[in-house]
Amino acid sequence: MKTTNMIDQKAGHSLREEKVKESIKNSLRDLTGLVGVSGSEQEVVKYMRDNLLPYADEVDVDRNGNVIAIKKGNAPGPKLMISSHSDEVGFCVKNILPNGFIMFDKVGGVSDQLLLGRKVWVTTKKLPGIIGIKAGHMQTPEESKRVKTTRECYIDVGASSRMEVEDMGIKVGDPIVFQSDFMEMVNKDLVCTKSVDNRIHCAILIELFKELQGVEFAGTLYGVVTVQEEVGLLGAIMVGNAIEPDYAIVLDTIPAGDTPDIDTEISLPVYLGKGPACPIADGVRGTMVFNHIHPKVREIIEEQAAKVNVSLQMITLVGDAYTTDAASLTSANKGIPVGVLSTPRRYSHSPVELVNLNDAEGVLKIAKGIVLDNGGKDLGFI
Template sequence: MTNTNTVELKSGTLLSDSATVKARIKEWLRDLTGIVGVSGSEQEVVRYMKEKLLPYADEVKVDNNGNIIAIKNGTAPGPKLMISSHSDEVGFCVKNILPNGFIMFDKIGGVSDQLLLGRKVWVTTKKLPGLIGIKAGHMQTAEESKRVKTPRECYIDMGASSRKEVEDMGVKIGDPIVFQSDFMEMDNKDLIATKAVDNRIHCAILIELFKQLQGVDFAGTLYGVVTVQEEVGLRGAMMVGNAIQPDYAIVLDTIPAGDTPDIDTEISLPVYLGKGPACPIADGVGGTMVFNYIHPKVREMIEEQAAKASVNLQAITLIGDGYTTDAASLGSVNTGIPVGVLSTPRRYSHSPIELVHLHDALGVLKIVTGIVIDNGNKDLSFI
């Protein structure tokens, strides 16, 4: 099948109006990173994404676990293409409220213990203010001043003096907690630092993708998916993959940038901020069966569309480094889904200061837009 729309034409449109597109992505990212959406408590993110996708999709569904499926039908028969992001962020939850009003908490997802002491937090989706306490510096021993505390040794202060006072604020066991973080633009306004860039940047890109496709012909059916509970086991992707059974999928996620002084970049992590999207060819968590290797035809699609759109693509493998995405789950659901990954680099992962470059995010958008427009033009057979 030959599609009369070309990725060159669409990419040209994006390039000529990149400032406007980046401005929209930035505002959606500002909204999304301001929401509390820890794994298992993604309701507010789901509400936001459903509202924003509805004007541009033919149908938007939310399953019983919170996974969003936005459907856009093409103008000709063709494959079912799934493009996904995840809605959840790492954080904490209320473990117990002590009689004196202090809160004990558990971690949800991969948060470093080094980030805990002396941080401002938001408690519950209402973003009630709290503080992770730290022993007064004047009272610390030399050993205490150097030791990293575990979550079991930490507590949250909400300025209350009793359990009842905290409960009267509306706080319950299991409620989500996140680091309080502002939306900081660097001197270069394309550089944004805040919490939950992983993976709200691609939630914003999904909205923009559906907006870009208004009035554009393509074959097949596009499923724009926002999964839950990625940070705690890639759980939502398995649910949705089995439900949709797409012909192939592109997972959008962030990836650590290795271009900081504390990483041997070229040896360990040759991914740079501002040098375009990354394409993890292979990734997996060391010592586990969680592994993904990009499907060869999906890799060809990504590389071809990057070349057409003049987007620099950073190829990378990350095997045994604790990095994986929903692709590792999708690759083995049902009879196995041909899957690839496109990643926006970001520094300082799983922290309240994740740093992202909108130039890289725009590159992801251009590539996936081209893939949708050319849907059905490539044989998906393995050999």
């Protein structure tokens, strides 16, 4: 009888996990289908506000678009902020030429190698367009080998004049993103699409608030969705100064190094499917942007990972082109103790970002555990 009960418990636990992953997947499908380039995140902000509202005590959107969902605990305790960011990399309309073609600027870090021959969505209405490519028959040998820059590219929306483009409702400054379908691999836990960075954690934030219904914890949880992370970590410092949290956990994606073109163990020992990553230190080369997570918040993350039996991939990325909102929060409000939990994903800032939902679920488990044990550790530096 005891063995039967254990089998039933394991089966029930597995079923719950599958339902959670399916819920995260459904939210991710919705969120990645939205256009939310930095500075034009309104559609994502609306979605997050509406989907957090049923599970939070209060949801506010500040005048810059940062979403702040508040969940009050049943006992005194610290103010804990758990955040994701709403924006994605992409482009914006720079100019509409008299012949109806569109010139565009990059918004955030997009590789020029991704441009030619791509389908795009223009404006939040997702008007179809194509980044044009010169016919191969007409390219010189030199042209066929050279990567064109954004300034040399153009978008074709099927119009023959500026007026025709404007009649579509397109104007200077409008957002543009890669068109990308939501593709499940043969292994249904692997999902590929655009803007996994960082819509996966927007989906996790919604799921976290769902799972906290009727659950007791100390203090106050601030579930935050920040704007304009991809162009300078701008929303995080606004919110950090406004909320004044006692500590914060930033949820973001991290590049996986487990592909043939990366020397994984030397350069980027992060693998898809081996659990969430915890970047201890990171910084963008050639800048003063740097973050080292707070030692006590690191302990909180590691202890919760062990408690819920989730593997953590510890990593440093100092001097590489990686950072998160944590770099802004560490200096907000006179300095906020910050930790980072990351979901690995391949093919960063492309229309084919690949994520393993088991890693994302691991982030959720750790984040939930941190909320439930909020206030259980002294946050002093030493």
